[in-house]
Amino acid sequence: MKKIAIYIFLAYIALALQAVFFHGIKPDLALVLVYFYAVKYGQTKGVIYGAFTGLLIDTSSGFILGPNIISKSLAAFFATAIKENLFQWNIIISTLLMVIISLFDILLVYICLETFSKVSFANRPWSISVVEVVYTVLTAMIIYPLYKAERNRRLADVL
Amino acid sequence: MFKKKFIIFALFILLLFALLTYQSIKGERPFFDFTLYPLKLLEQGGSAFLNIFDYIPFLGESSEERNFTDRLNKCEEERTRYKGAALENERLRNILQMKSERADYVAAAEVFARDPTNWFHILWINKGFGSGIAKDMVAVTPLGLAGRIHRVFNERANVILITDVNSSVAVRLESSRIEGILEGSGDSKCYLKYVSKDFEVEKDENVITSGLDGIFPEGLLIGSVSSVDREGGEAFQIIEVKPAQNLNTVEEVVILKR
Numbered sequence: 001m002k003k004i005a006i007y008i009f010l011a012y013i014a015l016a017l018q019a020v021f022f023h024g025i026k027p028d029l030a031l032v033l034v035y036f037y038a039v040k041y042g043q044t045k046g047v048i049y050g051a052f053t054g055l056l057i058d059t060s061s062g063f064i065l066g067p068n069i070i071s072k073s074l075a076a077f078f079a080t081a082i083k084e085n086l087f088q089w090n091i092i093i094s095t096l097l098m099v100i101i102s103l104f105d106i107l108l109v110y111i112c113l114e115t116f117s118k119v120s121f122a123n124r125p126w127s128i129s130v131v132e133v134v135y136t137v138l139t140a141m142i143i144y145p146l147y148k149a150e151r152n153r154r155l156a157d158v159l
Numbered sequence: 160m161f162k163k164k165f166i167i168f169a170l171f172i173l174l175l176f177a178l179l180t181y182q183s184i185k186g187e188r189p190f191f192d193f194t195l196y197p198l199k200l201l202e203q204g205g206s207a208f209l210n211i212f213d214y215i216p217f218l219g220e221s222s223e224e225r226n227f228t229d230r231l232n233k234c235e236e237e238r239t240r241y242k243g244a245a246l247e248n249e250r251l252r253n254i255l256q257m258k259s260e261r262a263d264y265v266a267a268a269e270v271f272a273r274d275p276t277n278w279f280h281i282l283w284i285n286k287g288f289g290s291g292i293a294k295d296m297v298a299v300t301p302l303g304l305a306g307r308i309h310r311v312f313n314e315r316a317n318v319i320l321i322t323d324v325n326s327s328v329a330v331r332l333e334s335s336r337i338e339g340i341l342e343g344s345g346d347s348k349c350y351l352k353y354v355s356k357d358f359e360v361e362k363d364e365n366v367i368t369s370g371l372d373g374i375f376p377e378g379l380l381i382g383s384v385s386s387v388d389r390e391g392g393e394a395f396q397i398i399e400v401k402p403a404q405n406l407n408t409v410e411e412v413v414i415l416k417r
Contacts, residue, residue: 015275018275018276019272019273019274019275019283020271020272020273023273023407023408024346024347024407025277025346026275026276026277028276030275043164044164047168051171057275057276060272060274060275060283061274061275061276061278061279061281062274062279062281062283062309062310062317063279064179064182064183065178065179065182066175066176066178066179066182067179068276069175070172070175070176073168073171073172074172077168109276109278112179113278115179115183116179116180116182116183117182117183118186119324119325120324120325121278121324121345123324123342123344123345124278124324124345125344125345125346128277128345128346129277132277
């Protein structure tokens with residue numbers, strides 16, 4: 001219970017950082033959080049946390065409700081599905097998975113917005129998304145050692 | 160067990176698609192009060208918690224060092240506060256001047272958040288219906304046009320900036336009087352579209368609103384032409400416009416009537 005409260009607080013911090021602190025192209029900090037939460041606590045919790053974080057983002061965006069709920073929960077779903085089938089887990093695999101999840105998230109939001117809203121992103125330069133993916137992946141690489149240290153500590157406790 | 164989880168998740172996604180379809184048909188998203196709660200939190204001091212980073216350098220210092228650092232930080236803090244107050248004073252003076260100069264003035268509002276994603280260029284302001292703000296009213300700064308009101312609530316509203324990909328403004332070039340449509344690029348600049356290759360467009364020429372779209376009043380400064388490509392487009396020139404106001408740093412806006 002305490003851990004989920006911390007992660008909810010972290011989701012709010014990520015949202016506030018994205019809405020208040022960053023100007024111009026910003027990394028998707030919320031997706032990084034969802035990704036690490038999902039690979040740490042499993043599929044069910046990850047999907048619920050992804051949906052909650054997506055709801056926070058959609059409500060702060062002022063347009064339609066749903067694209068980020070779908071993309072973040074599916075990102076958590078696929079991140080855990082892929083992770084469960086891997087024997088090895090290191091920074092390279094984690095980074096590669098983050099690239100895939102990040103691209104997948106952008107593509108899903110794009111499809112939802114193009115299909116269900118009256119706004120069009122046909123003229124939006126893809127370089128914005130590319131830079132966003134780079135920033136997001138770099139953030140994930142910075143956070144990875146913290147995740148790894150926590151994981152090692154938990155493993156040591158178990159052993 | 161896996162199948163049950165999968166079915167629940169698939170149903171959840173289907174439910175979300177139903178919600179999206181509903182919004183697509185109705186044209187508006189259902190706004191319940193609780194969905195605005197994250198915004199309320201941001202408005203009530205979203206950046207306040209960022210100040211916790213100020214305390215991080217104290218870790219690992221001795222008490223004497225901490226004392227000096229503390230005093231130095233206080234001086235720095237005071238200096239920054241005075242500097243900020245002077246700048247704010249200047250900005251508010253400009254806004255007051257606009258209030259007395261313009262008959263179409265509605266309200267001045269503070270920006271408390273931006274869109275957290277890279278999809279939209281939106282500012283959230285701390286005034287809404289209660290201050291007389293309505294959809295499609297115009298948001299300006301003393302330096303130039305910022306955008307138009309997109310959604311309004313009782314105590315807050317959002318402004319869709321001219322750099323958003325879904326923004327279009329009827330404009331003309333100030334000295335040559337050439338008209339066109341200004342569209343956002345999704346980053347920090349805009350494009351002036353539908354200007355025939357027959358016209359000679361000069362770099363650095365000012366771009367102003369033409370008022371022909373029925374939304375933006377005539378004569379508002381938007382920015383200046385930053386580059387002209389006569390060869391790139393098929394029938395029209397590719398004209399890049401740099402907004403006069405850096406829209407990444409807007410802190411206050413003035414709302415004008417349509």
